[in-house]
Amino acid sequence: MKKNILLLLVLCISHIGISQEYFPKNDGVKENTAHYTAFTNATLFVSPTNKIENATLLIKDSKVIASGKNVTIPSNTVVIDLEGKFMYPSFIDPYTNFGVKNPERSSRGGRSPQYSASREGFYWNDHIMPEKNAIDHFAYDLKTAKAMRNEGFGVVNTHSMDGIARGTGVLVALNDQASQAMRIIDDALGQHYSFSKSVTSRQSYPGSLMGAMALLRQVYHDANWYEKGNIPTKDRSLEALLKNKNKVSIFEAGNKSNNLRAAKIGNQFGVNYLIVGGGDEYEMMQQTKASNASYIIPLNFPDAYDVSNPYMASYLSLEDMRAWNQAPTNPKALQDNAVPFALTTFKSKKPKDFTKDLLIAIKYGLDKTKALEALTTAPAGMLQISDKVGTLENGKYANFLITSGPLFEKGTTLHENWVQGTRSVINTMDQTDIRGSYNLALAGVSYTLEISGEASKPKASLTKGETEFSAKLIYKDNWITLSFTDKQTNDVYRTTAIIEKNTMSISGKAVLPSGVETTFTANRNMGAAKAISDKNKDITSTDVLREIMPITYPNVGLGNSTQPSQQTLLFKNATVWTSEVEGILNNTDVLVKDGKISKIGKNLSSKSAIEIDATGKHLTAGIIDEHSHIAALSINEGGQNSSAEVTIEDVVDPEDVNIYRNLAGGVTSIQILHGSANPIGGRSAILKLKWGEDADGLLYDNSPKFIKFALGENVKQSNWESYSRFPQTRMGVEQLYVNYFNRAKAYDELKKSGKPYRKDDELQTLAEILNGERFISCHSYVQSEINMLMKVAEKFNFRINTFTHILEGYKVADKMAAHGVGASTFSDWWAYKYEVNDAIPYNAAIMASQGVTVAINSDDGEMSRRLNQEAAKTFKYGGMSEQEAWKTVTINPAKLLHLDHRVGSIKIGKDADLVLWNGHPMSVYSKAEKTIIEGKTYFDLALDQQKRIAIQQERNTLMTMMLNEKENGGKTKPPVKKTNKNFHCDTEF
Amino acid sequence: MNTLRHLLIVITAITGVSVAAQQTPAPSQKGAITITGATAHLGNGSTIENATIIFEDGILTSVGNSSINPKGTLINATGKHVYPGFIAPAKSLGLIEVNAVRASNDQDEIGDMIPHIRSIIAYNAESKVVESMRPNGVLIGQITPQGGTISGSSSIVQFDAWNWEDAAIKTDDGIHLHWPSTFRRGRWWAGEPRGYQPNKNYTKQTQKITSYLNNSKAFGMGEDQPANESFKAMQGLFDGSKKLYVYADGEKEIIDAITLSKQAGVDQIVLIGAYQGYKVIPFLKQHNIPVLVQQTHALPNSADDHYDLPYKLPKLLVDGGLLVGLQNSSMSNFQTRNLPFYAGQLVGQGMDKETALQLISGNTAKILGLDNYGSLEVGKSATLFISEGDALDMMGNRLIKAFIDGRDISLETHQTELWKRYMSKYNQK
Secondary structure (H helix, E strand, C coil): CHHHHHHHHHHHCCCCHHHHCCCCCCCCCCCCCCCEEEEEEEEEEEECCEEEEEEEEEEECCEEEEEECCCCCCCCEEEEECCCCEEEECEEEEEECCCECCCCCCCCCCCCCECCCCCCCCCCCCCECCCCEHHHHECCCHHHHHHHHHCCEEEEEECCCCCCEEEEEEEEECCCCCCHHHHEEEEEEEEEEECCCCCCCCECCCCCHHHHHHHHHHHHHHHHHHHCCCCCCCCHHHHHHHHCCCCCEEEECCCHHHHHHHHHHHHHHCCCCEEECCCCHHHHHHHHHHCCCEEEEECCCCCEECCCCHHHHCCCCHHHHHHHHHHHHHHHHHHHCCCCEEEECCCCCCHHHHHHHHHHHHHCCCCHHHHHHHHCHHHHHHCCCCCCCCCCCCCCECCEEEECCCCCCCCCCEEEEEECCECCECCCCCCCCCCEEEEEEECCEEEEEEEEECCCCEEEEEEECCEEEEEEEEEECCEEEEEEEECCCCCEEEEEEECCCCCCEEEEEEECCCCCEEEEEEEECCCCCCCCCHHHHHHHHCCCCCCCCCCCECCCCCCECCCCCECCEEEEEEEEECCCCCCEEEEEEEEEECCEEEEEECCCCCCCCEEEECCCCEEEECEEEEEECCCECCCCCCCCCECCCCEHHHHECCCCHHHHHHHHCCEEEEEECCCCCCCEEEECEEEECCECECHHHHECCCCCCEEEEECCHHHHCCCCCCCCCCCCCHHHHHHHHHHHHHHHHHHHHHHHHCCCCCCCHHHHHHHHHHCCCCEEEEEECCHHHHHHHHHHHHHCCCCCCEEEECCCHHHCHHHHHHHCCEEEECCCCCCCCHHHCCCCCCHHHHHHHCCCCEEECCCCCCHHHHHHHHHHHHHHCCCCCHHHHHHCCCHHHHHHCCCCCCCCCCCCCCECCEEEECCCCCCCCCCEEEEEECCEEEEEHHHHHHHHHHHHHHHHHHHHHHHHHHHCCCCEECCCECCCCCCCCCCCC | CHHHHHHHHHHHHHHCCCCCCCCCCCCCCCCCEEEEEEEEECCCCCEEEEEEEEEECCEEEEEECCCCCCCCEEEECCCCEEEECEEEEEECECCECCCCCHHHECCCCCCCECCCCECHHHCCCCCHHHHCCHHHCEEEEEECCCCCCEEEEEEEEECCCCCHHHHEEEEEEEEEEECCCCEEECCHHHCCCCCEEECCCHHHHHHHHHHHHHHHHHHHHCCCCCCCHHHHHHCHHHHCCCEEEEEECCHHHHHHHHHHHHHCCCCCEEEEECCCHHHCHHHHHHCCCCEEEECCCCCCCCCCCCCCHHHHHHHHHHHCCCCEEEECCCCCHHHHHHHHHHHHHHHHCCCCHHHHHHCCCHHHHHHHCCCCCCCCCCCCECCEEEECCCCCCCCCCCEEEEEECCEECCCCCHHHHHHHHHHHHHHHC
16 A cells, blocks of 8 residues: 555655755765646635635645646646545644653652752753753654544644643644655744643642642743843753743643633733633633633544443533533634634544544534634644645645545545645545446356445445345455355355456456356446445434533533522511621611612611511521632642742632532632641632632632641641651741741842842742731641741731631630731531640630630531531530621631621621521521522522422433433443542642 | 630639549449439430439439439439430541541551451540540440451440440441442542542452352351351351441442342341432332431532532431431541531421431431430430530530439540630639
8 A cells, every 4th residue: 555655656746855955865866856736627725715616736846836727737747637626725733742752750759759850950840841842852653644644634733742831842744755854844833831740750849730820920930030131040941931932832721711821821921822722612702702812622522421320320410411512512612702713633532533523513513614724724823834834825835635525524535635745645536436236247157246335445245146145345456356255155256356447347357166266247237326325324313413501600510500690689577697796686677789788777678679588587697718628729739838929819610519509508708728738828719609600700809818828737747758848847837937038028128129120929929928918827726836926927027817727726815816816717626637636616715705806617618518507616615605606607707808898797888798597597407598699699599499400300301312322323431420529728739 | 705704713613623634434323313304305206395314323214204203313404405325326436546646546457358357445445536525415436447348346335434345335236348339539640530430340349248248158157167257257247146337328339238238148237328328218128228327517429419418318318217327437536526416407407306316316226236225215224414405406515414324424525624724824814
């Protein structure tokens, strides 16, 4: 096969080595050819939108010379008549690792984490490798090239898919016959980025998504500083980054939310990333569009789940089932919203699967012209290579496809894929269509031969009267080999023959069962060839478009089909727990208007309000959890002993179903704290649990600034194998703080002096603490360390805002009151670590008795939805009054978060964040009936019932669809079970 | 807060502040004790208002209304509530003190099938965690080894003892079998996705269990067998003297576990966990399987589950006619003092308060085979307590007296001592 192609190549096209004219040649004489090749009479797509009938494409060597209707064909031209055929520019895959081997995982052992870099002369972090050039690791991959060409690709952009900054890529033509000199079109195309660490280094930092984001930001700051000549030593990473800064920056984000995270970093530093998405952009189309980025979109539609076993199927989440149902609409959604996109095989298991999925995408509404653009002009434009590839205009590479009919249509065969003027035959168009009915004569016997199926791969059936033979036909390179077996006698007949062009009869050699050689002839009967194959029949039966489920916000089972609207609400006759000096008001009305608490009193009325009879019910402010870890994709950046540069705001997860569950427990605001992996943790995200909003919609506007600090066993790494990171003792913890604050002070002074300074996100954050602009919530256990941190703060003239956990706070409550720090504690947790030996449930009551503002927090996605009960434990243990106990989950945490002017109590003018309970709010017997944020009802028992029914119905609908898919021979995969995510302080991410 | 302060001063004056590691176990009951005037919650579904309860030598001798004549020491509990001591099944209380301190961990022995591993001998009767159960009314526990497939043998103890022998109520009462799951976590380090995926070895694993059951049964049938402590430990399962506690949550796992254990000749089976138990109620009923269901204070396992499924799960099983108790085997031991509130949560789901109480008292005793505990009935052990208010609610659970086998036990703990110590420090100022 290969030999034949080679032969054809030699015949058809000129010599390729023109760029190597100055190379010596010792294996023969050196001669040049200069003829042209013209393709005539085809329907030519010069570009996706420029279609010319009966056109001519003239090429010479690797380039297009002319295309169109009136092309003058020079005399020294090989003319190929393509009457009835179609021609298109070959496809471009803008995102691959073609020919670049994935680096090997670091084998450097040791159970203890590695904190410093493995390299010298480069950036301090091993995962930043902008100096890496894929060309240094490139080896042309014949096998993949063929597989890609078979699907229509002519050019790919490739790079080393490893690390956060990955260096430059290579633009390669899939031209097997050329040397690297010819097919490497650009040896340093673009700079590549991702959020994933390199496998080649065990350096711990960054250990989280937010850490990767912070690291990238700092890299850009440092490059800036380096560029100005402020760094006396040499940093080859930053130098490469700066050298390549005008190249296109390609960011593998990988999913709808990470797309936006990448765009956010890009916006901050004026880098317009070309973003490699995930195929789930349809779930956040509005935001995707608003990012104003261009996208490279993988096509890898999920297979249906095999739901035939109901036990296993019950573990499937609606979210996963919907992904199967909805994902094929992604390209159409991008198209309809005018988001610029190219397509890539990057996530397809095989290039072949890409084509399959592309046809599905077209079935679900992707326009064919748009599809062609996404494979040609769009990637060419995004990679800034439109002058070379993407269309068949003069001077561009002769990269084109010859097809039997219009592209992306069933029955269209891709015949040839020419790359740089080099021909590759995919499905030969020279081979005669032999399908039909024949009379076959062999050794005096007459048989009936039926040849059907695909023209390029026909099948045969053979009969003699009533007798059927099992027949095997191979048709390749213009030869057929047909063997057939008499099923009763097992006699085998073998024949072979060459097929002449447009012949109606076949004759050749035959071998009889006896071994005797003879000849045979087969004459075709009149009548059209049977073009419809069995296979095509199968396709038509599964061709029915399935119903696409509507998207909810977020797009998970419990998501909202419509967002709750702000209402004017009048609660009548409630027991109102104000969390203010007014205390508990019986038989009281509360009017909510424009998202605020508008009136509190008796016998209120309002014409526009929806009245809610709250007789016998209790109305309270929404619960505030000062210490939560729900709704976040990462919690700890433990790769260094300080991570003040990271922020949970970067990794808020609006799809976490625990948001909804928290609402069902009456929680309306939470602070997502960084974990306790290091003494200086990361910045907080403070949210209102507006289920259905995106991450930005959940964050408080004008949010107070917080950061997590941590003390004790976790930051000393006492409970796991790690002995190399400072500090390992409480003594070291103090000195770490002193050191960082000294540095932050110096940084701040330099900054304020107006002199040039290196921007440092970590020190900037710490300087904010010194300036009273950012508040510390510090994870703490034993009295010595609590005391220590207050003293450190006093030394630097600020105060600690909150001690969280603070389980021995009761031992130093008087000192805390004097310092002015608040406490946010568990009601009754202890005994899980050595340092909580003396944790007592009376802690909250004792601290409160000494004048400390005390909140009860959860640190746990389960407990957070019953914080009302946890507040009750302060009444049980230590005897706080009911009203004071209730304040520990409402106004007190609001005070600690500097949000008490907005939330935390029922007071005129405050946000209408309210909970209606069916009984005493702290009784274990009570439950939340309605949870309202800013006048919008986010949880309602009645609505919850509706959701249950809707989930049940949709699950059922989708399961039925999947069963049908399986029935009809569609591919399925086994069900998966979603893990229940419950993060704590010490969750390592 | 002022009243609290006064209260504290009084308490401090009476008890004195000691910093002992563990409360001294109470001496045996001497003379009859009568509690009058309280609402008695019997733990069998009924209540008696203005009750009179008399116990002598650790045994309840009268449980009735005010017509009964008091005897011996009188405790006027008018307006208060009396409950049987709560029972915590399937816990490793006393086997581990501080989760993160390996040296304090005696709950999980290596080995996959180790029924001969006995919790009772490692039970630390002086555990500060155990002591902290009592002020909330949790007075009895089933001390259970953790981990592996067959983790070992549990024993039932009361929570006021000098040593494990004193503590034991019923030794080696059952064997604990953790049924494999049809799903397993992806081994991400081996390149698999991180989520759960079907466990391809499930059948192999269940076959291993059934063959272990069959082999141990055959061991018992034979004569002159070589010494084999693990097979020996299994024998009680086949003659009904020991219970098999099977941990399973999924529908299929539950059906497999019970069907296969029964087929192997196990007589008494208790299901532990049962997250999807509500889907197989007729099956459980048909096989007469009692259920120790997971604690109500848990998150739903699946994103599409009702947010309150864990809250109402025990109610669904009770409504289905099953014998149900509550356990929190998956939680840290210190959480077990919240046992009453797990039951209380059910009342919010529409369960009758007395039925909810049974799930941590009378029913649990029945399930564990504790004939003398779990309810306030004549002839049973006087293991009970008096609470200021409703003991199933955080707002009411305040113990003023507790008795184990009629012994007047201390309700002080390491924690109450620290409370008093530091309040007195601040009060000195």
